[in-house]
Amino acid sequence: MNTIMKTYILLIIALITFPVVIQANTPLDSTIVSSKKFTIVLDAGHGGNDPGKKVGSVNEKDIALKVVKKIGALLNKNPDIKVVYTRTTDKFLELHERASIANKAKADLFVSVHCNAAANKSAKGNETWVLGLHRSDDNLEVVQRENSVILLEDNYEEKYAGFDPNDPSSFAASLLTQEDFLDNSIEMAANVQTKFEEALKRKNRGVKQAGFAVLRLSYMPSVLIETGFITNTEERNFLNSNAGQDKVAQSIFKAILNYQKNRDINNFEVEPVDIEEGNGSQIIAPKESVEKASIVYMVQIAASSNEVAAKSYNFKKLPEISREKSGGIYRYYTGKLSNLEAAVELKKRANNAGYDGAFIVVVENGVTRRL
Numbered sequence: 001m002n003t004i005m006k007t008y009i010l011l012i013i014a015l016i017t018f019p020v021v022i023q024a025n026t027p028l029d030s031t032i033v034s035s036k037k038f039t040i041v042l043d044a045g046h047g048g049n050d051p052g053k054k055v056g057s058v059n060e061k062d063i064a065l066k067v068v069k070k071i072g073a074l075l076n077k078n079p080d081i082k083v084v085y086t087r088t089t090d091k092f093l094e095l096h097e098r099a100s101i102a103n104k105a106k107a108d109l110f111v112s113v114h115c116n117a118a119a120n121k122s123a124k125g126n127e128t129w130v131l132g133l134h135r136s137d138d139n140l141e142v143v144q145r146e147n148s149v150i151l152l153e154d155n156y157e158e159k160y161a162g163f164d165p166n167d168p169s170s171f172a173a174s175l176l177t178q179e180d181f182l183d184n185s186i187e188m189a190a191n192v193q194t195k196f197e198e199a200l201k202r203k204n205r206g207v208k209q210a211g212f213a214v215l216r217l218s219y220m221p222s223v224l225i226e227t228g229f230i231t232n233t234e235e236r237n238f239l240n241s242n243a244g245q246d247k248v249a250q251s252i253f254k255a256i257l258n259y260q261k262n263r264d265i266n267n268f269e270v271e272p273v274d275i276e277e278g279n280g281s282q283i284i285a286p287k288e289s290v291e292k293a294s295i296v297y298m299v300q301i302a303a304s305s306n307e308v309a310a311k312s313y314n315f316k317k318l319p320e321i322s323r324e325k326s327g328g329i330y331r332y333y334t335g336k337l338s339n340l341e342a343a344v345e346l347k348k349r350a351n352n353a354g355y356d357g358a359f360i361v362v363v364e365n366g367v368t369r370r371l
Helices: 003-024 061-077 095-104 137-154 168-177 179-200 233-239 242-260 340-352
Strands: 038-044 081-085 109-116 126-131 204-212 220-231 297-303 322-324 331-337 359-364 366-370
Touching: 003 126, 003 340, 038 061, 038 095, 061 109, 061 220, 061 242, 061 297, 109 242, 179 220, 179 242, 179 322, 220 233, 220 242, 233 242, 297 340, 331 340, 340 359
Parallel strands: 038 081, 038 109, 109 220, 126 204
Antiparallel strands: 126 220, 297 331, 297 359, 322 331, 359 366
């Protein structure tokens, strides 16, 4: 190979690799990150050879699927939300498969839709369940019915080893594991019941707790919604109608939006700035800082599944960065202030730095709440 040809090849290689070298040495900016969509897994209960509760020609599995598709269609109009379905056709899914879909999607919320049933044909109303202990015979009856699908699964003894839906102690460990999610699950369940009561004008049977396998295996805030009783003639006709399904879907959709609005407003995939602390990093003290106070104001600037150092240089040099973990989410704050006016000013500063969704939280006696 002659000298001119070698020089030409080396020049091409240099031109190709030069931008990569430059990029590798360029510090990252923690505000230039991809927004993480709020991911919701919608689970239509039962399916395939498991019809759920069946009354005449009306199957629980069909109503659940139609309602879930309507909820998904509404949510898909929101560009900040990602919808994942456990099923979109009439097929059988094992309970652990439903939970696995949600876990793999790293979902922010799991919503399972069902219809209720009772020997008493006059029983009616809506109720929403979260994971908890069986506290009454009525709770146990619902749990046994919804968990009975396990018996249709192959090798269910191995898949659900140690889990007995009739024995609260068999899933007590799961309650401890998912304790971080329980408050959020209850909040979402309460949203559903409120929206049902407003729009459907039906009996509000409240938020309840029991040991549903699909909730036990889902590691995120999770609810199981009993939309009404198909054993009640009036409610069965309502749930089996297109208008009724629209109203139920709209109510759950609004409950989800309300839940999302009050969750992680600034939900980023945060990346660290690629510099050493003290090297070009100017850490600016807040106007007013407190060490000990009964009420402390902070500004939440980000929430992410990524854990990065709670350092000013990672967050556009905002002051006094702190980090808390709840479930699988890390929340990042700036400031610890005793004065609300100072917190308002710090929020404006965070907005100007690129954190458009920043909001103020209040810490009072160890309890954090959004202002």
